[in-house]
Amino acid sequence: MPNPIGSSQWVLCTEGSGYACSHGIRDAIPSHFPKNSLAVVLEQVEHEMLLFLPGKNQQFFVRSQGIEQVDIYSTGKGFQKKICNVCFVLKSMDEFQVNQTDAKGRKTRRPSCNICRQDIDRRAIPNREKKEAKRLRPKKGTLWQCSICRKMGIVGVNVKVVADHNHYAGRWRGFLCDSCNTGIGRFRDDENILRNALAYLKEHEEYP
Numbered sequence: 247m248p249n250p251i252g253s254s255q256w257v258l259c260t261e262g263s264g265y266a267c268s269h270g271i272r273d274a275i276p277s278h279f280p281k282n283s284l285a286v287v288l289e290q291v292e293h294e295m296l297l298f299l300p301g302k303n304q305q306f307f308v309r310s311q312g313i314e315q316v317d318i319y320s321t322g323k324g325f326q327k328k329i330c331n332v333c334f335v336l337k338s339m340d341e342f343q344v345n346q347t348d349a350k351g352r353k354t355r356r357p358s359c360n361i362c363r364q365d366i367d368r369r370a371i372p373n374r375e376k377k378e379a380k381r382l383r384p385k386k387g388t389l390w391q392c393s394i395c396r397k398m399g400i401v402g403v404n405v406k407v408v409a410d411h412n413h414y415a416g417r418w419r420g421f422l423c424d425s426c427n428t429g430i431g432r433f434r435d436d437e438n439i440l441r442n443a444l445a446y447l448k449e450h451e452e453y454p
């Protein structure tokens with residue numbers, strides 16, 4: 247099975263259907279995926295291409311008529327369209343929420359499209375969880391210790407304490423320093439990702 251990692255020949259699937267291919271076995275019936283999905287070319291067969299769609303994590307045989315060339319570098323900031331980092335669909339800029347404005351005054355948009363973000367936004371924190379966190383929040387000016395990095399600080403003076411939530415269950419978990427809260431968020435609260443990070447560190451461990 248060809249490995250898509252390292253491939254750089256990107257195409258655009260304008261039609262949104264193809265024959266899924268798993269472990270070298272081609273489906274008999276075509277299946278659908280979002281139109282304008284980005285894909286890397288694995289093989290060129292007659293009138294067809296074997297593509298890998300990262301947004302689907304799946305290989306498809308797609309007919310050549312449904313495939314267009316695409317310049318991936320003419321997407322994103324400063325261009326009309328952008329590739330979502332979850333579904334890998336090329337979408338117009340207004341399908342990405344404005345996040346902040348950069349130093350040059352240009353709008354920065356979120357890396358995931360509105361459809362892919364729905365899932366994230368749905369997990370809003372219920373009010374009772376917010377209230378509970380507010381009630382138990384460490385008092386300003388008190389000595390406090392973060393349960394992850396173990397650093398101590400004076401609340402609201404030299405440490406920013408934030409209420410940490412489980413975004414899947416919408417539950418308040420505890421208080422963390424801002425840095426650790428952002429840290430676990432970057433690892434998407436995912437045990438497997440954290441384990442991979444740990445394995446990576448161990449693999450590259452060096453003693454001074």
Ligand SMILES: [Zn+2]
Pocket residue numbers: 330331332333334335358359360361362
């Ligand atoms: Zn998306």
Ligand SMILES: [Zn+2]
Pocket residue numbers: 392393394395396397422423424425426427
């Ligand atoms: Zn911390």
